[in-house]
Amino acid sequence: MPFTTNITVGVTTFNRLHYLRKMSKSLYASVDCKKLHIRIYDDNSNEINQHDLWKILPFATEIVVRGSNLKADMNMYKMYKDFLETDDEIFINADSDLIFRPDWLAMVEKYLPQTDGVLSIYNSNKHEFIQSPVDGLGFKSSLGAAGVVMNREVVSMIIDSIPKEKVKGFDWQWSAILQNKGIKLACLEQSYIQHIGIQGQNNKGMLHEFDYGLNFLPISEINQRVMMEFIDEMIVENGKVFDKLSENEQSFIDFISGNKQVDYKVGQAVLSIPRKLKKIFSL
Structure with a gap:
C-alpha cells in the first residue's frame, strides 16, 4: 500500500471561520493532498454549521460535528479515539489555525520511519530540544499536539493510558506518558506547518506568549x-x-x-x- 493512502489528517475546529478558510486553502495546496483522509471534528460551533464546513472543505473525507461543546482537550481526545475506528495507520494532529508547506508530506515519509512512531513537523518555540538536531531531526521532552504525526500503535497507547475523565492538558499528558515509556519525541528542526491563530484557548494575542513554528518557509503563494x-x-x-x-x-x-x-x-x-x-x- 502506498505511504500516502492510509493517513488521517485530523482537524479540530470551533468557529474561527477566517482561519478555517486559510487553513483549507493551504492544506489543499499540499502535494498529494487528494490521497489523504481529511477528517474534521467541529466542537459544536455556534457561528458555523456542517453545511458551512463542507463548503470550505469540499475535499474532506469526513466532517463530524459534536453534539455539545466538549472544549479543546476533550474534542482532541475523542478525535484520537475516532482515528482508532478507521483503517488508517498514520495520524496527523492538525488544527483550524495552521498552514502547511506544500512539501510537508514528503518530510513525514522521509523522517517518520527514523522515529519511535512520533514526529512533530512543527518546531514550536515553546518546546526546546533536549537533543540537538542531526540531519534536520532532533528530540524534545514535550510536544504540543499541533503538527504531530503518530503511528496507530502510539495513538492506541495514549488512549489506553489517559482516561476520558482526566483529559485536561491532554498533549502535555501524552508527552510525559510516551517519555516514561521510553518513546522519543522527535521533531524536525525546520517547521513544515505554521500556527497563525492570534486568539484562542492558549493564545491571548500577546506576541511574547505566542506559539509559533521556527524556521518555517512560506514557499507557496497562499502561505506568503x-x-x-x-x-x-x-x-x-x-x-x-x-x-x-x-x-x-x-x-x-x-x-x-x-x-x-x-x-x-x-x-x-x-x-x-x-x-x-x-x-x-x-x-
Whole structure:
C-alpha cells in the first residue's frame, strides 16, 4: 500500500471561520493532498454549521460535528479515539489555525520511519530540544499536539493510558506518558506547518506568549499571503496593549520613561516584534 493512502489528517475546529478558510486553502495546496483522509471534528460551533464546513472543505473525507461543546482537550481526545475506528495507520494532529508547506508530506515519509512512531513537523518555540538536531531531526521532552504525526500503535497507547475523565492538558499528558515509556519525541528542526491563530484557548494575542513554528518557509503563494496578513494582525493586537496601558496615565508615564519595574512584560511583548518575526521568516 502506498505511504500516502492510509493517513488521517485530523482537524479540530470551533468557529474561527477566517482561519478555517486559510487553513483549507493551504492544506489543499499540499502535494498529494487528494490521497489523504481529511477528517474534521467541529466542537459544536455556534457561528458555523456542517453545511458551512463542507463548503470550505469540499475535499474532506469526513466532517463530524459534536453534539455539545466538549472544549479543546476533550474534542482532541475523542478525535484520537475516532482515528482508532478507521483503517488508517498514520495520524496527523492538525488544527483550524495552521498552514502547511506544500512539501510537508514528503518530510513525514522521509523522517517518520527514523522515529519511535512520533514526529512533530512543527518546531514550536515553546518546546526546546533536549537533543540537538542531526540531519534536520532532533528530540524534545514535550510536544504540543499541533503538527504531530503518530503511528496507530502510539495513538492506541495514549488512549489506553489517559482516561476520558482526566483529559485536561491532554498533549502535555501524552508527552510525559510516551517519555516514561521510553518513546522519543522527535521533531524536525525546520517547521513544515505554521500556527497563525492570534486568539484562542492558549493564545491571548500577546506576541511574547505566542506559539509559533521556527524556521518555517512560506514557499507557496497562499502561505506568503497568509503570513503577511498574520503579521498585520499580530501588530494590531499588540497595539491594543498600548491602548490599554495608556488608560492608566501613571503606568504609561512610568513605562515610556524607562521604569523597568512597571509593565515589563507588556514592553517585552511589543518590543520583541522585530526579533520574533525575524525567527518566523528565518532562512
